[in-house]
Amino acid sequence: MNVKTPPHPGSKKDVSRQGGCFHKYLFSKILRQTLSLVPSPSYPMPSVTVENYLKQIYLLQQGGELAPMGGLAVAVGVTPGTATSMVKTLADANLADYAPRAGVRLTEAGTRLALQVLRRHRLIELFLVQTLGLDWSEVHDEAEELEHAISDKVLEKIDALLGHPDTDPHGDPIPPSTGKPRQQKLTPLTECTPDMAGEVARVTDQAAEFLQFVDRQGLTPGAQFTVESQSPTADAITVRPHNREPVTLGTAAAMKIMVKVEE
Amino acid sequence: MNVKTPPHPGSKKDVSRQGGCFHKYLFSKILRQTLSLVPSPSYPMPSVTVENYLKQIYLLQQGGELAPMGGLAVAVGVTPGTATSMVKTLADANLADYAPRAGVRLTEAGTRLALQVLRRHRLIELFLVQTLGLDWSEVHDEAEELEHAISDKVLEKIDALLGHPDTDPHGDPIPPSTGKPRQQKLTPLTECTPDMAGEVARVTDQAAEFLQFVDRQGLTPGAQFTVESQSPTADAITVRPHNREPVTLGTAAAMKIMVKVEE
DNA sequence: CACTAGACTTTGATTGGTCAAAGTTGTTAT
DNA sequence: ATAACAACTTTGACCAATCAAAGTCTAGTG
Incomplete structure (x- = not known):
């Protein structure tokens, strides 16, 4: 029994990713699982939209927690209602577990795709x-x-x-x-104390402006630095990248820089 | 007056290509043209679908002729009805000129995009x-x-x-x-006569199987060859690529191989 | 415990792209 | 001239994805 889902009967070309009819697939998948005819044939190509939702849920649920629907809506750039309805679809497809008004979490299949x-x-x-x-x-x-x-x-x-x-x-x-x-077990720069030395490992903000700033200051991943001063009350931390001028960052910015601390 | 078309008011991300709302754009374009406020601001990103139609129309109309609707439908992999309705949309967008029951041709704007x-x-x-x-x-x-x-x-x-x-x-x-x-001014291999020498310049069939065959026979673009024999009645032509065994091709296959003839 | 603000869901409508099937037209053959 | 056929168009429907706006929970706060 061939389980392929003809996206559009009569169409000559493989429309693949964009054109793939995910929902029709779901139907055949439920069929297959119910009838236990096929073990677990790996999902066919989800739509661009589905991929984006899965990715954002994955990024929001880090730590086994439920991703909040509001955050998801913002992350994928849709209204909350749209997120709700899409998440229901993902749940029907066994890609996510959806707890109404609580949030959403990926299933194993969803995680694999994400x-x-x-x-x-x-x-x-x-x-x-x-x-x-x-x-x-x-x-x-x-x-x-x-x-x-x-x-x-x-x-x-x-x-x-x-x-x-x-x-x-x-x-x-x-x-x-x-x-x-x-x-990776990394420390946010905010948790570093004066005289600690370390290496920038990760910058968790993709905004071009921030990345350009980080680059100009010599704090790109791999850069070695020493902490000069730190004060939670002043909401600031000053670090000196090797062979560079010291930089002072507010806590909000420093939190986005993850660091490997020297032992 | 800013003419940007907010794809989804309130959305944070640039949904750009896939999400772009081409039809809404058309509206604003007509507005602009009517009011003569903006000169000719170059088209925003058409959808994947529009791009594919434009590309296929371009490929089918080579030589200034009208591309037939049937061929277009096959080329983009949709039913004829779908092609008709999409072509009307392209015509409304001034990307194509549509002559019902005759065919379609790209406008200058459409050609540029294609x-x-x-x-x-x-x-x-x-x-x-x-x-x-x-x-x-x-x-x-x-x-x-x-x-x-x-x-x-x-x-x-x-x-x-x-x-x-x-x-x-x-x-x-x-x-x-x-x-x-x-x-380029190229000759189809079918028009070569015995003892002519030339160089393969172009293979006009993207089917993997045909390309692999051409490769195995040493007839990839750049390959030098001599025509050994040719007979329209036998529907065949035999060529010898330099340092290779001769290959005999039927006319249908030989037509797909375009050649630069030595002067 | 009762309210309320904010988070979330539901509902109803829209859009782009598609198909199937019925209808039309232009071309060719008799 | 007319019949038949193939090519094309029209029509009506559908689906995924979306929004706006109205409705519903729920976690606090007083």
Whole structure:
């Protein structure tokens, strides 16, 4: 029994990602599970929209918690009502568990897909910086588009070309093609105390302006620094990157810089 | 007066290509033209669908002729009715001239967009072969997706990386970013006569199977050859690529191979 | 405990893109 | 001239994704 879902009977071309009819698939999947005819045939290509929701839920639920619907709506850029209805669809598809008025969490299948999207996104970012020479402040938006268009084959070529890297230009970990993502144990810069030395590991804000600032100050991932002063009451921390002028950051900014502390 | 079309009021993210609301744009464009407030502000991003229709119309109308609706429907993989209604939309947008029951032709604006799509497609193909090492038989389908996701900025980086090439791996000309595409004057292999020598310049069939065959026989673009025999009645032509075994092709296949004849 | 503000969901409508099937037209053959 | 056919268009429906606005919870606060 062939379970392929003809997207549009009579159409000649493989419309694939964009055109794929996810909802029709759901039907056949439920059928298959009910009848227990096929083990677990890996999901066909979800729509760009579904991929974006999955990715954002993944990013919002970090730590096993439920992602709040409001945050999700903002993250994917839709109204709350739209998010609700889409999340219900994801739940029907067994990609997410939805607790009305509480939030949403990815299932294992959903997590797998989200990690694939994230892997595509981050490999593309690194590729754009490393191979094509774009600035790290502009690659996030580019990757946002490309992550939905690139095939596994091309992605693995890029991965190989880059030497199977494990972080992107912002220090975000690139999930492996299979298996669990590595967990980094990093400290936010806000928790560093004077005289501590460390290395910038990750910048958790993709806004171009912030990234350009970080770059100008010499605090890109890999940069070594020493903490000069820190004061929660003054809401500020001053760090000196090696061979650079010291920089003073407010707590809000410092929180976005994750750091590996020297032992 | 700012003419930007907010895709979804209140949305934070730039939904850009996929989400862009082309029809709403049309409205504002008509407004602008009517009121003569803005000169001619270059079209905003058409949807993936519109891009595909424009590309296929361009490819079908080669020679100033009208592209037939049936052929267009097959080319974009939709039913004839769908093609009709989409072409009407393109005509309303001044991207195409539509003659009911006769066919469709791109306007200048439509042609400009189609050439951009084609440029993206062909540069991507070459990039995939040259930089990422994919086989020339598989890059067409990959590029079909990527051509709608890549920004001008990334495209021009790729163009530079490849040294501003002017043909893709199949010998198809890469349209320049502005201005008219070059016209090659090539001969189909079917029109070659015995003892003529020439060079394969272009293979006008993107089917993987055919491309693999052509590759195995040593008839990829750039290959030198001599015609051994030719007979329209036998519907066949035999050519010998330099340093290779001779190959006999039927007319249907030979027509797909375009050739530069030695003077 | 009763209210209220904010978070969330529901409802009803819209849009772009599509199909199936019925209707129309232009062309060719008899 | 007319019949038949293929190509095309029209019509009515559908689906995914969305929004606006009205409705409903729920967690606090007084």
